Amino acid sequence: xxxxxxxxxxxxxxxxxxxxxxxxxxxxxxxxxxxxxxxxxxxxxxxxxxxxxxxxxxxxxxxxxxxxxxxxxxxxxxxxxxxxxxxxxxxxxxxxxxxxxxxxxxxxxxxxxxxxxxxxxxxxxxxxxxxxxxxxxxxxxxxxxxxxxxxxxxxxxxxxxxxxxxxxxxxxxxxxxxxxxxxxxxxxxxxxxxxxxxxxxxxxxxxxxxxxxxxxxxxxxxxxxxxxxxxxxxxxxxxxxxxxxxxxxxxxxxxxxxxxxxxxxxxxxxxxxxxxxxxxxxxxxxxxxxxxxxxxxxxxxxxxxxxxxxxxxxxxxxxxxxxxxxxxxxxxxxxxxxxxxxxxxxxxxxxxxxxxxxxxxxxxxxxxxxxxxxxxxxxxxxxxxxxxxxxxxxxxxxxxxxxxxxxxxxxxxxxxxxxxxxxxxxxxxxxxxxxxxxxxxxxxxxxxxxxxxx
Numbered sequence: 001x002x003x004x005x006x007x008x009x010x011x012x013x014x015x016x017x018x019x020x021x022x023x024x025x026x027x028x029x030x031x032x033x034x035x036x037x038x039x040x041x042x043x044x045x046x047x048x049x050x051x052x053x054x055x056x057x058x059x060x061x062x063x064x065x066x067x068x069x070x071x072x073x074x075x076x077x078x079x080x081x082x083x084x085x086x087x088x089x090x091x092x093x094x095x096x097x098x099x100x101x102x103x104x105x106x107x108x109x110x111x112x113x114x115x116x117x118x119x120x121x122x123x124x125x126x127x128x129x130x131x132x133x134x135x136x137x138x139x140x141x142x143x144x145x146x147x148x149x150x151x152x153x154x155x156x157x158x159x160x161x162x163x164x165x166x167x168x169x170x171x172x173x174x175x176x177x178x179x180x181x182x183x184x185x186x187x188x189x190x191x192x193x194x195x196x197x198x199x200x201x202x203x204x205x206x207x208x209x210x211x212x213x214x215x216x217x218x219x220x221x222x223x224x225x226x227x228x229x230x231x232x233x234x235x236x237x238x239x240x241x242x243x244x245x246x247x248x249x250x251x252x253x254x255x256x257x258x259x260x261x262x263x264x265x266x267x268x269x270x271x272x273x274x275x276x277x278x279x280x281x282x283x284x285x286x287x288x289x290x291x292x293x294x295x296x297x298x299x300x301x302x303x304x305x306x307x308x309x310x311x312x313x314x315x316x317x318x319x320x321x322x323x324x325x326x327x328x329x330x331x332x333x334x335x336x337x338x339x340x341x342x343x344x345x346x347x348x349x350x351x352x353x354x355x356x357x358x359x360x361x362x363x364x365x366x367x368x369x370x371x372x373x374x375x376x377x378x379x380x381x382x383x384x385x386x387x388x389x390x391x392x393x394x395x396x397x398x399x400x401x402x403x404x405x406x407x408x409x410x411x412x413x414x415x416x417x418x419x420x421x422x423x424x425x426x427x428x429x430x431x432x433x434x435x436x437x438x439x440x441x442x443x444x445x446x447x448x449x450x451x452x453x454x
Contacts, residue, residue: 059130062131119155126373128314233245309384323401351401389441
């Protein structure tokens with residue numbers, strides 16, 4: 001059986017795409033709309049019983065509003081954004097971002113990531129997916145809509161695990177965009193891909209906890225508005241491996257916290273956001289700053305990293321779409337050896353491969369989002385692990401092809417591609433390296449064939 005779903009108000013000509021038990025009518029549109037609206041109403045299968053999902057009218061309306069906002073305010077202001085960073089002190093808020101935030105909020109495009117109805121937009125992961133994809137096309141966009149990492153993950157932690165007092169003190173100003181935050185987990189001295197290696201300490205001393213450790217890749221620490229860190233460390237080294245850690249709130253103005261340096265990513269400092277190496281030297285914070293309780297750090301990490309990982313994948317799909325668009329425009333506009341680049345079979349094959357790989361990654365991302373919504377993050381752990389490998393590698397291939405099509409222009413800052421490649425490459429490491437996720441997928445797959453189960 002196959003089902004037909006019309007996507008929004010897709011204009012002619014219409015393209016019919018078929019997969020088992022599913023037909024999607026897809027229309028051409030402008031910029032991100034062309035990429036996203038084809039999935040404004042869609043479905044996927046997990047097994048023979050079938051799994052279907054469709055976007056609500058509200059989400060389709062948000063897609064249109066978000067695309068219009070990007071066209072009017074984001075794309076035209078990209079050069080100004082980077083120009084303002086290059087002028088004067090790089091580690092200060094960028095004026096154009098601060099000018100656009102009130103406009104995004106007034107347009108109802110604020111805190112779209114947060115599924116909590118009390119604190120956020122109340123969208124499911126599946127509903128947020130196409131919106132995050134649109135924002136992911138431009139590096140500066142997430143902050144404009146208060147939907148940028150690591151604040152999104154930290155706000156989800158506070159919304160889910162914070163006490164009423166913690167929410168009032170930290171979640172509210174984060175949701176309002178008045179402050180920013182960082183997440184201090186990875187350590188330079190150990191292989192942090194195995195989080196049980198983390199050796200930073202959190203020791204109770206009366207009504208306080210004492211924090212010691214050296215963290216790095218604390219994204220967002222360079223921003224002067226970064227006021228709070230979520231710090232992961234061990235409260236009981238003798239407890240079972242996954243009960244040794246805890247997470248605690250550490251205000252960055254607390255004595256003993258020092259940002260030692262900002263780490264470049266392939267030469268990009270990502271100012272004013274940045275990625276800090278941060279030392280915690282006998283840092284004392286109130287015991288009331290503990291999140292959820294001692295020994296529950298892994299529990300929080302899994303709750304935080306599931307949505308965070310899929311958000312990265314959604315953004316990467318948008319970035320890959322933009323790279324493919326740039327490659328096609330370049331191929332149509334440049335001439336070599338008497339022919340348009342678009343007439344060369346090698347480039348045509350790369351364009352075709354890029355389109356197929358983007359579609360595959362998007363469908364797997366939507367499946368993971370659906371599973372998270374209907375069965376929970378734990379039940380969707382295989383899908384989350386798969387997409388965390390698939391999406392960054394797909395984006396890197398597409399961006400690399402676009403760079404090649406642009407020649408020398410592709411590796412400089414005349415286009416967005418070089419910076420996009422650098423950012424996408426980090427996501428083969430951030431929130432767990434490919435190797436860890438592949439190992440998890442293999443483990444889940446082999447469990448099907450354990451004795452007595454096969």
